[in-house]
Amino acid sequence: AFTRLGLHEKFLRAGFMKKFGGEIVGACSETGTKFYFKDGYRSQTDHAYQVTRGDFDKVLLDHAAECGAEIREETSVDQVDFLEENVELRIKSNGSSHSIRARYIIDASGRTSVLGRQFRIKKTYDHLQKLSIFAHYDGVWRAEGIDGTLTVLIRAIDRWFWLIPLTAERTSVGVVLDSEIFRRSKLNAGEFLDQALAEQPFIAKRMTNARRVSQVYVEADFSYRSARLHGDRWLLAGDAAGFIDPIFSSGVFLAVYSGELAADALNEVLDHPHKVKRLFPQYERAVNRAMDVYLRFVNAWYTKEFIEVFLAPRSVLGLAPAVNAVLGGNVGNSFPIRWRMWVFYFLVWLQRHHPISPRLTLVPKKDEAPLSAQTAGIIS
Ligand SMILES: Cc1cc2nc3c(=O)[nH]c(=O)nc-3n(C[C@H](O)[C@H](O)[C@H](O)COP(=O)(O)OP(=O)(O)OC[C@H]3O[C@@H](n4cnc5c(N)ncnc54)[C@H](O)[C@@H]3O)c2cc1C
Known part of the structure; x- marks a missing residue:
């Protein structure tokens, strides 16, 4: 759509960072599984964009006006x-x-x-009534090169985290969980986020020199469909x-x-x-x-088996490129992607009954003692 609309040049002029893929990490691990859009099944592009929504929406709005839309x-x-x-x-x-x-x-x-x-x-999905708590930070550690553009998702036992690079300096960091867990903690959003990030060694290490530069946002994340x-x-x-x-x-x-x-x-x-x-x-x-x-995909994400299978990718039958393609925005209309996704979900199902990949706890290892929020640099 962006090619059709002639927007790529405007995105580059606006300074949006190219995003070359993602990384998914289990909270019990130090490393995750990376995927790059270029490796997706019959991929037609190697990148998407990381954007701050206000700037992105402004480019789209101005472009619509230039094309003759009355705004x-x-x-x-x-x-x-x-x-x-x-x-x-x-x-x-x-x-x-x-x-x-x-x-x-x-x-x-x-x-x-x-x-x-x-x-x-509007019909809500009762099992996907989540809450997001997030903020923007400067100084979060990033890998060199294109790995520094990846969205990183960290799956813990009852929640998951995102680290999304927005600009060369700024990173969006957030946690998603059942709203009931947040309510029961009796913490305010800032305290909850600081504590949740400090409890994850993978994140805390990356945030040693991080400084929060926005308020802490709380957003309902309630899935529904009309x-x-x-x-x-x-x-x-x-x-x-x-x-x-x-x-x-x-x-x-x-x-x-x-x-x-x-x-x-x-x-x-x-x-x-x-x-x-x-x-x-x-x-x-x-x-x-x-x-x-x-x-x-989202329903599967909230099962432990999905992560266990995803984090032990198999280079058989072209499964990894098919999953990668769907993550990269290929909605799987073609049969070659559809059947591979069926096989992938079958493996996830199999994992529940007859493990084919290592079991994961999704709980940080004991020897990686959680850092206090202050040591982790999360409290500014
Ligand atoms: C916590 C959180 C994190 C997210 N993270 C990501 C992410 O990392 N990547 C991603 O791709 N998506 C993410 N999303 C989802 C993404 O924000 C939405 O899917 C996307 O913005 C949908 O675009 P939209 O144009 O349909 O709606 P919106 O972006 O919400 O735009 C709707 C527009 O309609 C206007 N409007 C509303 N009501 C009226 C009215 N009555 N009259 C006139 N105008 C009206 C609003 O002002 C707004 O301008 C996230 C969502 C949440 C809640």
Whole structure:
């Protein structure tokens, strides 16, 4: 989509760091398994981007304006009414209300999900009601070269952590866990994050010289999906369609993927309205299929067996490149990727009953005594 939109040059001009892959680490280990997008099955690119969302969204917004889109900032859509021939949006800006009409609407309002709420079609995944606590730091240790661009995920027994390089100096560091664990700790978010990071030797070592440069954020990380993604005059895209725990940084990918498909479908329907009956359901199927791919991955991620199999990659049957491709944003529409993913999930299932990879505790080893938050440099 970015190539089609002619955005790569603007991303480079904005100084976004290229991201060449990721690394997954068990909390009981000192090293993890790295994967590089270039090694993905029939990979067409060797990189994605690490971005700060505000800067990234600004590049996209300015680009849309340059391409002729009419943009209204600081304007909220409060209600959508469906009329015979068009759609009426009730909007509010600077305290005054107006309405505007359009032939169709793509709801890309994120987790607010204006239409999802209006139609009451948001269905939550009860087992994925998580909480994220995170902050930005300067001075987190990074590997040299392209390994310094990797997103690092650390899987502990009841939580997982991310280390995401944002710029040459800045790193986003966060933890995701069941909200109940945080509530029971009776700590505030800052105390909880400091303690959780200090308890992980792999992270604490990297943060010896780190300094927190943002507030500590707490975000609900509640996965859901809308039961329908289209109607006669509407489509849902991005988080408005569904939000899957973004462990594998699938959120922006799915938003861009669905945005591109929605734009293509609507472009065709504007010229040939009778095609709506075929193209909108087709859109819904494609987006649901992509979300299913990541939902399955996320469900597996929260099992210990997934990590055990993932951290002992096998160079057989091209499994590793297929898993890598899905992590890199290939939604597995092709049969060669699909069957390899089936085999991968079969191995994860097998691991539960007849271990084929070493068992992991996902608990830091005893001799790696946890550092205090102060020694680890986490408290600024
Ligand atoms: C803690 C956390 C960490 C994450 N980490 C990652 C990550 O590392 N990588 C990744 O890819 N994804 C990540 N995600 C997911 C990612 O942020 C989302 O999937 C992505 O932003 C979805 O894009 P979107 O455009 O659909 O929605 P958004 O980015 O939420 O944009 C929605 C827009 O709609 C506007 N809006 C909302 N309501 C209205 C209204 N009523 N009227 C008018 N405008 C409205 C909002 O102001 C906003 O501009 C993370 C999410 C969370 C919660």
